[in-house]
Amino acid sequence: MHWADAFASKLSGDQLVSTGISPSGHIHVGNMREILTGDMIYRASLDAGLKTRFIYLCDDMDPLRKVYPFLSDDYAKYVGKPLFSIPAPDGGSKPYSEYFLAPFLDVLKRVGVDVEVIRTRDLYAGGVFEEAIDMAMNNSSLIRDILEKVSGRKIEGEWSPYNPICSSCGRVNSTSVVSYERPFVKYWCKCGNEDTADIRKAEGKMPWRIEWPAKWFALGVTVEPFGKDHGAPGGSYDTGKMIAERIYKVKAPDYLIYERILLKGKGAMHSSTGNVIPAYEMTEFSPPEILRYLIARVHPNRHIDFDPGNGLLSLIDEFEGLFQSIKSGEPVEEDRKRSLDLSLPSGSLYEEKISFRHLVTLVQIYTTDQSLDISLKRSGVHDGISANGMADRIKVVREWISRYAPESMKFSLLPGSEKVAIDMSQKAILKEFLGKMDSIQWDSSTIHNEIHDIIGSAGLDPKTGFASFYMALIGKDKGPRLGYFLSNLEKDYVRKRLSECSS
RNA sequence: GGGUCCGUAGCUUAGUCAGGUAGAGCGAUGGACUCUUAAUCCAUAGGUCGGGGGUUCGAACCCCCUCGGACCCGCCA
Incomplete structure (x- = not known):
């Protein structure tokens, strides 16, 4: 059984297949595996008779993590700001995230992936995460324990499962939460600003390890393919699964881990x-x-x-x-x-x-x-x-x-008058073929056989014989299968080249 | 250091979850026809299943060790 069907055969009930790629740079062929794996599971699930939806979450709320090599140094000032809120590298009017998303959406259309595209920012702005954020804020220390225990890392200092975006400097990595009273989060920022964020709006975000299970909960995700980096023990799937079960009281999605594409x-x-x-x-x-x-x-x-x-x-x-x-x-x-x-x-x-x-x-x-x-x-x-x-x-x-x-595999036809270096015996073969080409059927096998006969009766070895034609036509000693090649050329052109080269 | 995935013919790989004679495609070789940048047809060869050990009547498959490749163990996604 094909892997997609084998996976789908283990599912039951309605399904929501979710995929997600961060638009922090060019979405590449390696990333395509995420969306195509999802698409194939989606189709297999439909074929298995299950009611299924397929979504792609574009993480445009993610902050720019660093100045990538393909960015100019100016981008240092944008580090920590959400991708939807910073300018694109081409200086155009589109935000950074849309700049990288657009060509990807074209690709999806071309390869026939039928997916609902959802921007994470819209989920925040539409209040879709309100409940998830509220539950996370109310269970802040429990979540912190889970992260520390499952990932085996110590979380230093103060910590919050929700980071406000500073209303003054626009950064999401420099704010500290002071207090929470639904739906408002009071914070101060390293830039000196103090303000309040509304969890029903796009005024802050959850860090990845919490945001992921929050998506499962808020959207009802049942299936998700992801790269093996997420799948490692102690990785984000493990912490997400426990947060989903303990905090959100939902089952973590069934998953399929995919390997990388190497060049x-x-x-x-x-x-x-x-x-x-x-x-x-x-x-x-x-x-x-x-x-x-x-x-x-x-x-x-x-x-x-x-x-x-x-x-x-x-x-x-x-x-x-x-x-x-x-x-x-x-x-x-x-x-x-x-x-x-x-x-x-x-x-x-x-x-x-x-x-x-x-x-x-x-x-x-x-x-x-x-x-x-x-x-x-x-x-x-x-x-x-x-x-x-x-x-x-x-x-x-x-x-x-x-x-x-x-x-x-590359060649280009030589212009009519170009001279080429071939010897007398090779010229003789061209001449002989020239005399016969009007009387034979102009199809690949007839041409091929004819040439083969000519070469054979001239006592030339086939390689040299064939090479004379290639030299005359494209100036190389090898080319596409000759009979087939000639049959696809204009007869006039062939005649012109052969007579030019055989004289 | 701890962990995960992968290693099967020259190449791409099926088979591993439920142990029971290792399959396929491409390539290679020989022939039909002295045939290249897949012509076609027929035939043939090609494997210590990365290596070692164990369990078993029987291991590519289960267990342990080991080598090679990739990756994870960041308040990064």
Whole structure:
């Protein structure tokens, strides 16, 4: 059974699947595992016949923790202030949190994740946490005990399960609570300000370890996937679970712990080290279903070594091959079939598309949209560039080639007059083919066989023989499979190049 | 120091919760056809299940130790 179904099969009753990512920097491919794991559980739960909702909580109340490497030094003055209240790095009018959230929401749309987006700030502003904060404030010392006991750390000095945002300096990390009388929290701030915060408004927040179980309680979360950092013993799930049970009298959600996505040869993705592929970039150079497939095909507890070059290409081959097998009715293991199901963006039925590899070749032959369109239509396999999603797919292919394709896969057609260095025997072969090309059928296997025969009867070794064509066309000694390659080229162009090079 | 997850064929991995002949895809090799940047079809090879010990009639699976990788044990999320 597929991991998502195995997980869903243990659930019963109505479900609320919750995910959350902090918009403190570019949301990257590693973070995508959180939301996609959630999405797959969500779908599996629905398929298991359970009434299920799926939410994504954007933690825009979190303070900026430090000046990240991608920020200018000016940001020092914003450390400690909530992300929704500080400016975005591009100097635009959007708040910091929305600046990083927006491209992520685009990605979700592209990969077909159907999720309710909730900003944590709105939960505070709407009074959703009023009860949770009140209960926490009334059980302050009990919570403190739990945190100390479960995490094994001593909490020094004064402490409160709710930190007001200073009404003067805007920081959430510099206030100290003086007194509490529902719904008002009196505080003073290191900046010298004294004021009162209303727990029904976005005037303060709970620290993460309390906020998390408060979300479970206030929203009724029943399922949550999270990274293994939260899952360690003494980690935030452990403390959250005990706070949920002891203070809020609710059951902690069922969970699924997922492993990290590593960049092949470079280690873990961290926005702080710059070793990172933002999620929106991934959808620029990979088809969306492949991003899902990357996550769907392996159990969450295995780490993924992501290789955007050849690795991505073979992942795409695997996906396309799997699709073909299913379509033609070959026997396919249940789990693999299910992985493919879960990789289809929501609401879309998978349709056969021109293979990625084929497009990699075509796009390099026909470098303008117009010529590519003509070629696609001529081939009869496709309605052209404007047909459903084709333009997007082509953009993706071009982007992949320029960013991640191995050099050996790149080529560009030489202009008609370019001279190349090949020897007499090679020229002879080109000449012979030139004489025959008008009388043979112009399809890949006929061309290939013809060339093969010519090379064979000339007594040349195939490698050298084939190389003469590649040299003439693209100036390299290797290229796409020759018969297939030629059949996709304009005949006039081929004639021109071969006669230029064989004389 | 304490803890968690992962290690199975060249690569990606299934199988571990409920012990019972280690499977698949890709790649490789050979052949059909001297065939590259997945042509196709057929066939073949490839594994001390990271290592050692234990429990058992029987261990990839359970227990202990150990090596390698990742991560946690922050009033950080």
